[in-house]
Structure formats: structure tokens, C-alpha cells
Amino acid sequence: MLAESLFFSAVLFTIGVVGVLTRRNAIIIFMCVELMLNAVNLTFVALSKLYGATGQVFVVFVMTVAAAEAAVGLAIIISIFRHRQSVNLEDINLLKG
Amino acid sequence: MTNEFNSLFYGFHFYLFGIIAVVSAIVFVTRKSPVAAALWLVNVLFCLAALYVLLDAQFIGAIQVLVYAGAIMVVFLFVVMLLNLGDATVVDIRGNAGRIAAGFVGALLLAEVSVLARARFPGQIELPASSGAEVVQGPGGIIAPIAEPLFREYLLAFELTSMLLLTAIVGAVVLGRKRG
Numbered sequence: 001m002l003a004e005s006l007f008f009s010a011v012l013f014t015i016g017v018v019g020v021l022t023r024r025n026a027i028i029i030f031m032c033v034e035l036m037l038n039a040v041n042l043t044f045v046a047l048s049k050l051y052g053a054t055g056q057v058f059v060v061f062v063m064t065v066a067a068a069e070a071a072v073g074l075a076i077i078i079s080i081f082r083h084r085q086s087v088n089l090e091d092i093n094l095l096k097g
Numbered sequence: 098m099t100n101e102f103n104s105l106f107y108g109f110h111f112y113l114f115g116i117i118a119v120v121s122a123i124v125f126v127t128r129k130s131p132v133a134a135a136l137w138l139v140n141v142l143f144c145l146a147a148l149y150v151l152l153d154a155q156f157i158g159a160i161q162v163l164v165y166a167g168a169i170m171v172v173f174l175f176v177v178m179l180l181n182l183g184d185a186t187v188v189d190i191r192g193n194a195g196r197i198a199a200g201f202v203g204a205l206l207l208a209e210v211s212v213l214a215r216a217r218f219p220g221q222i223e224l225p226a227s228s229g230a231e232v233v234q235g236p237g238g239i240i241a242p243i244a245e246p247l248f249r250e251y252l253l254a255f256e257l258t259s260m261l262l263l264t265a266i267v268g269a270v271v272l273g274r275k276r277g
Binding site: 057 | 141
């Protein structure tokens with residue numbers, strides 16, 4: 001089942017990348033990033049069946065980083081929404097020349 | 098173990114949850130409403146938890162349900178509710194050029210990763226001393242093989258994780274506070 005796990009993981013990661021590239025809603029882009037992190041977690045767990053439980057330790061770390069990233073990122077989104085009344089990335093282009 | 102591993106029952110459920118996860122992910126990236134997208138993503142996360150259990154990582158499966166589906170997605174839904182973005186009527190998917198670029202990048206990435214996935218894996222790599230290859234058969238149940246490397250080899254990383262969480266808490270409070 002290792003090859004199947006890696007296949008599902010690759011497909012989920014690609015869907016996440018395509019989501020980040022095609023969507024403009026900042027919250028949905030964040031959720032796509034979470035999907036990519038989960039795809040990598042699936043790879044870690046699948047390979048931990050072959051190489052020992054260390055991969056599962058890394059999954060715990062990835063989940064912690066994902067939780068921290070979600071908290072800070074959503075706080076930034078709320079902060080931007082207060083200024084711009086929008087989470088559409090087309091409206092948030094102040095740094096664009 | 099090998100007998101059970103190769104059984105039809107196991108394979109059927111593995112493919113079932115994998116295909117449900119992929120289909121839910123496709124539906125997730127195509128929804129207009131952030132609430133619908135978040136609920137489809139929760140479906141993906143539950144299917145991944147089932148895959149973790151099928152891959153003998155029961156603890157990770159439980160953590161997946163508790164932390165991801167239970168905590169992180171609730172934060173997402175809470176922010177959607179707070180900003181009142183639930184009824185998105187305008188499609189936020191980019192135009193044709195963006196879609197073609199994304200499709201091209203996606204196909205390229207998928208081809209690359211599938212080539213990598215078919216590569217041969219080395220049978221032996223250098224493992225830390227306490228990582229048990231038999232995850233389930235250890236004397237400490239299914240938790241000990243995860244806990245031992247976590248609190249021995251990766252103790253520094255574990256402590257740094259606590260610093261990261263503290264920084265994230267402070268940062269979220271500072272950023273989310275209403276100024277003035």
C-alpha cells in the first residue's frame with residue numbers, strides 16, 4: 001500500500017497547489033495550504049511503515065506548525081479585513097508597483 | 098500481519114478512503130462558498146485519518162481528528178463567521194489565463210511527483226537508535242514508538258515547538274487586537 005499512499009499524497013498535494021494558484025479568496029488559499037501539509041503528512045505516515053515510527057514524530061511537528069500558522073495567518077486576515085473590508089487578494093495589492 | 102495486510106478487505110477500504118479523499122479535495126477547491134469548502138476539507142481530513150489508521154498509525158489518526166478536523170477547521174469556520182463571508186456570490190476563481198497556468202503547473206507537478214513515487218526506496222537508511230520498525234508490536238503499545246524519539250532524539254525540537262506555539266499565541270493576539 002506504500003505506492004498507493006504516495007500516489008494519493010501526490011494527487012492531494014497537486015490539488016492543493018492548483019487551489020492556491022486559482023483561487024483569490026485568502027481563507028480558501030489558507031485551506032489549500034493545509035491540504036498540502038496533510039498530503040505531506042500522508043507521505044510521512046506511509047514511509048513510517050517502512051522506516052520506523054520516526055516519521056510519525058515529524059507528523060506531530062508538522063501539525064503543530066500548521067496550527068501555529070493557521071492562528072497567525074487568520075489573525076493577519078482579520079487585520080487586513082478591518083482595513084480593506086475584503087479578503088479577495090485582488091483588492092490587497094498595495095505593494096504592487 | 099502480511100496476510101491481513103494483503104487482504105481484500107484492507108485494500109478495498111484503503112482505496113475507498115483514498116478515492117473519497119481525492120474527490121472531496123477536488124470538490125473543495127471548486128466551491129464558491131468558504132463554508133462549503135471548509136466542510137469538504139473536513140471530509141478530506143477525516144478520510145486521511147482513516148488512511149492513517151489503515152497504515153498502523155492509530156495515534157496520528159486520533160490526533161488528526163482532534164487537532165485538524167476539531168481545532169484548526171473550527172478556527173477557519175469561526176473566522177469565516179466573524180468576517181461574515183459565508184454567502185459568497187462572486188466567483189473568486191481566476192480567469193482563463195490563471196486556470197491554464199494552474200493546470201499546466203499541476204500537470205507538471207503531478208508528473209514529477211509520480212516519477213518520484215515510482216523510484217526505488219533504499220531498504221536500509223540510517224535510523225535513530227530508538228525508532229522501532231515494528232510500530233504495533235512494541236511493549237509500550239502504539240504510543241511508545243512515537244513518544245520515545247519525541248522525548249529523546251527530538252527533545253530540542255519538541256521544546257522549540259513550545260516556543261513556536263507561545264510566539265504564535267502572542268502574535269495572533271497582537272495582530273487580532275482592535276487598535277485604538
